Amino acid sequence: MTAAAPRRKPRRQVVLLRPVPGRTVMHDLWAGSKLLIVAAIGVLLTFYPGWVPIAAVGVLVVVSARIARIPRGVLPSIPGWLWFLLLLGAVTATFAGGSPEFTVGSVTVGLGGLLNFLRITALSIVLLGLGAMVSWTTNVAEVAPAVAKLGRPLRALRIPVDEWAVTLALALRAFPMLIDEFSVLYAARRLRPRDVDARRRARVSQWASEMIDLLAAAITVALRRADEMGDAITARGGAGQISAVPSGPKRRDWIAFAIVLIVCGTALALELTILGTSGPRR
Known part of the structure; x- marks a missing residue:
């Protein structure tokens, strides 16, 4: 044995x-x-x-x-x-x-x-x-109200603090989801059978084709996630509600x-x- x-x-x-x-x-x-x-x-x-x-x-x-x-x-x-x-x-x-x-x-x-x-x-x-x-x-949901409150003095200069806070909150919220999605895509790519070709040029072409397919799938997943997040934000009252939560020290x-x-x-x-x-x- x-x-x-x-x-x-x-x-x-x-x-x-x-x-x-x-x-x-x-x-x-x-x-x-x-x-x-x-x-x-x-x-x-x-x-x-x-x-x-x-x-x-x-x-x-x-x-x-x-x-x-x-x-x-x-x-x-x-x-x-x-x-x-x-x-x-x-x-x-x-x-x-x-x-x-x-x-x-x-x-x-x-x-x-x-x-x-x-x-x-x-x-x-x-x-x-x-x-x-x-x-x-x-919690990611606490970042936008905090940034909006800290940037309140900048509103006198007509700086869109609330919009910046919402953008930051959405980016922080979407980042972990996209990492999970890309991990699943990468794992699925590794499970696909590969054609072994002795020619170097053919291997490079196959690698480039796989990368293009992976990028296209990643863009599609990101757009789908963005659409779902937009619908969820609209159902909860719009993007302004993200930074309107009362917070303070x-x-x-x-x-x-x-x-x-x-x-x-x-x-x-x-x-x-x-x-x-x-x-x-x-």
Whole structure:
């Protein structure tokens, strides 16, 4: 008897724009508060991308995930080629040298480039985690009213804030549906039998024909979904109802603002005075 081949563990897909079920403080925060917090943290890390602010924001993300009871299953599997690219980037950045340096025999190795690469990688991971937290704890239907309320001062300039908010909400709502539809189309394409042809030109022509068929099917599915969504919006009173839902910050939102302000302010003070040396790039 031959031993059965080990089954390959299926990869976990990226779960975005779909809130994790639950009712926690993070889920109950106003969507506009989350958007403002993400924007403020993004500005902070843009001008002061030091280790201390990155670590402070990382702690905020981890604590928020614990409070929101985010399961580990929502984290996607990291492919092997991404680890290889990170390792290649780290090795390449090491050749840039820079302080601090250490000597091995007669060779002086600088770790400045490697530390900068690690800092940029950590910054990217923190920002991705921050965006994922908003996605996992925010219902898409709450985004349009929040954007409309935050953009209310722009109405004096005759900027169509409500229309922009509705467009953003529809795009966020349609994105997961289209991903599911395209996944089904791709799976159906892989199940189709393929004609094996030894000629390279024939294989290229077959591949191009399959891609054209797949794109045509994807466009058809997108148009069908758009028509169904338009009928649903019309039946519920029109697009104006999407951004007309009353929303606004509450007491828990002001507490969240205060916590973020204290943590980020403390991290910035430490970065500029005691622990850090990197200021804003000029």
